[in-house]
Amino acid sequence: xxxxxxxxxxxxxxxxxxxxxxxxxxxxxxxxxxxxxxxxxxxxxxxxxxxxxxxxxxxxxxxxxxxxxxxxxxxxxxxxxxxxxxxxxxxxxxxxxxxxxxxxxxxxxxxxxxxxxxxxxxxxxxxxxxxxxxxxxxxxxxxxxxxxxxxxxxxxxxxxxxxxxxxxxxxxxxxxxxxxxxxxxxxxxxxxxxxxxxxxxxxxxxxxxxxxxxxxxxxxxxxxxxxxxxxxxxxxxxxxxxxxxxxxxxxxxxxxxxxxxxxxxxxxxxxxxxxxxxxxxxxxxxxxxxxxxxxxxxxxxxxxxxxxxxxxxxxxxxxxxxxxxxxxxxxxx
Numbered sequence: 001x002x003x004x005x006x007x008x009x010x011x012x013x014x015x016x017x018x019x020x021x022x023x024x025x026x027x028x029x030x031x032x033x034x035x036x037x038x039x040x041x042x043x044x045x046x047x048x049x050x051x052x053x054x055x056x057x058x059x060x061x062x063x064x065x066x067x068x069x070x071x072x073x074x075x076x077x078x079x080x081x082x083x084x085x086x087x088x089x090x091x092x093x094x095x096x097x098x099x100x101x102x103x104x105x106x107x108x109x110x111x112x113x114x115x116x117x118x119x120x121x122x123x124x125x126x127x128x129x130x131x132x133x134x135x136x137x138x139x140x141x142x143x144x145x146x147x148x149x150x151x152x153x154x155x156x157x158x159x160x161x162x163x164x165x166x167x168x169x170x171x172x173x174x175x176x177x178x179x180x181x182x183x184x185x186x187x188x189x190x191x192x193x194x195x196x197x198x199x200x201x202x203x204x205x206x207x208x209x210x211x212x213x214x215x216x217x218x219x220x221x222x223x224x225x226x227x228x229x230x231x232x233x234x235x236x237x238x239x240x241x242x243x244x245x246x247x248x249x250x251x252x253x254x255x256x257x258x259x260x261x262x263x264x265x266x267x268x269x270x271x272x273x274x275x276x277x278x279x280x281x282x283x284x285x286x287x288x289x290x291x292x293x294x295x296x297x298x299x300x301x302x303x304x305x306x307x308x309x310x311x312x313x314x315x316x317x318x319x320x321x322x323x324x325x326x327x328x329x330x331x332x333x
Contacts, residue, residue: 031089032332033081033134035074035125036324037097038141039063039112039168042070044077046086047329051152053322055084067115071124082130092135093125094328096144098169103186106138111204112169137332141165142189143182144327145317146173149280150180151330153318158278162270163317164191166263166292167283170212176274180331189270192216196265214262217285224255242288256288257295264299271309282317 034053036043043058057080062069081087098110106122126136139147146163149155155163161175170192174181181188192212193205200209213219217238224241229251231240244252267279285292296314304310319326 030091031086032329033078033087033090033093034325034328034332035077035093035095035097036141036144036328037061037074037095037108037110037121038324039098039110042073042077043325044081045325046081046084046090047325049333051148051326051329053325054086055081056325057081061113063113063115065115067113067117067119070113070115071119074121074125075128078125078128078130087130090134092137092332093131094137094139094144094330094332095121095125096139096141096324096328096331097121099140099142099171099187100190101138101140101186103138103182104184106136108138135332137328138186139182139328139331140171140173140186140190141324142171142191143173143180143186144331145171145282145319145323146175146189146280146327147180147330148319148323148325148327149282149317150175152326153323154280154315155278158313160274160276161278161280162189162191162267162276163280163282164263164267165283165317165323166215166217166281166285168216168218170216172270174270174274191266191270194266194269196262196269211262211266215259215266215285217283220255220259220285223258224252227251227254229255238285239287242285242291245288245291253291256291259285260292260295261299263292264296264303267312268300268303268305268309271304271312272306275308276312278313278315280315280317282320282323286316 032047034047045053045056057077097108101108107118108121109117122136122138145165149163155161159178163173165171172189172191174189193210195209196211197209202208203210220238241252245256
């Protein structure tokens with residue numbers, strides 16, 4: 001494994017919500033409307049053919065409310081984008097959504113949005129009065145991130161890559177033979193829900209021992225707290241655990257080591273299966289830097305044992321919180 005390449009254009013800080021931002025400069029070529037839907041936020045932007053974002057909008061996701069309330073926020077984002085001066089130039093609407101997704105039916109069933117089960121998101125967005133005849137393109141959030149990083153980020157030039165988002169969940173997408181490959185259902189590369197612990201805890205997805213249950217930010221914080229770690233302030237998140245891990249707190253170090261071990265097992269299995277060269281890791285947990293990447297390198301040396309998967313090129317994602325929006329637009333191209 002090579003050392004992770006530092007991000008050249010990361011934008012890791014989250015904007016306050018609600019938040020509307022106007023982009024700088026003029027759009028280059030056609031525009032795309034992009035939506036990024038997750039368990040904590042629903043964001044939108046207009047994206048030009050060079051990947052630049054303008055008229056960004058973001059609101060919190062009412063994830064525990066009924067599905068209609070979540071859709072109302074999606075419509076609110078679309079309303080604000082449609083009011084932007086460039087809307088007339090928009091040729092298509094791209095959606096990157098927490099999954100799993102079903103491209104054949106245009107539905108989504110996000111694990112972290114209980115009110116959406118087999119929810120007809122593509123049809124609901126297409127029915128918005130401002131969308132009109134424009135095409136609506138749906139993708140899982142991991143696939144959208146892979147499309148973004150392959151187009152404008154750390155997977156540029158890689159013919160075969162795995163791109164992961166490690167945050168409150170673990171999503172991923174695959175680049176194979178130079179193109180993003182979502183698979184027939186749109187869930188190819190859904191690494192967060194492969195089993196890495198045969199006797200592990202049940203997962204909300206219905207399986208058990210899933211990678212997400214060991215390597216997500218939620219899992220890291222839960223493991224640290226169970227081991228006796230206590231934050232010095234009010235922040236009990238994986239970010240606070242990372243700060244203490246970097247300071248050498250043994251329980252915090254152990255929590256990140258366990259997450260890195262699970263990630264290494266999942267990455268090595270995927271690389272062995274599809275013959276990868278590059279791995280790109282983004283999301284809030286990746287911001288832990290050496291607290292995550294140092295033990296990940298150690299564990300990959302052990303798990304990625306076959307000659308053709310040794311020396312994986314592991315890099316930090318470059319596009320930060322913009323990846324979902326850029327990727328949704330990239331898939332419209």
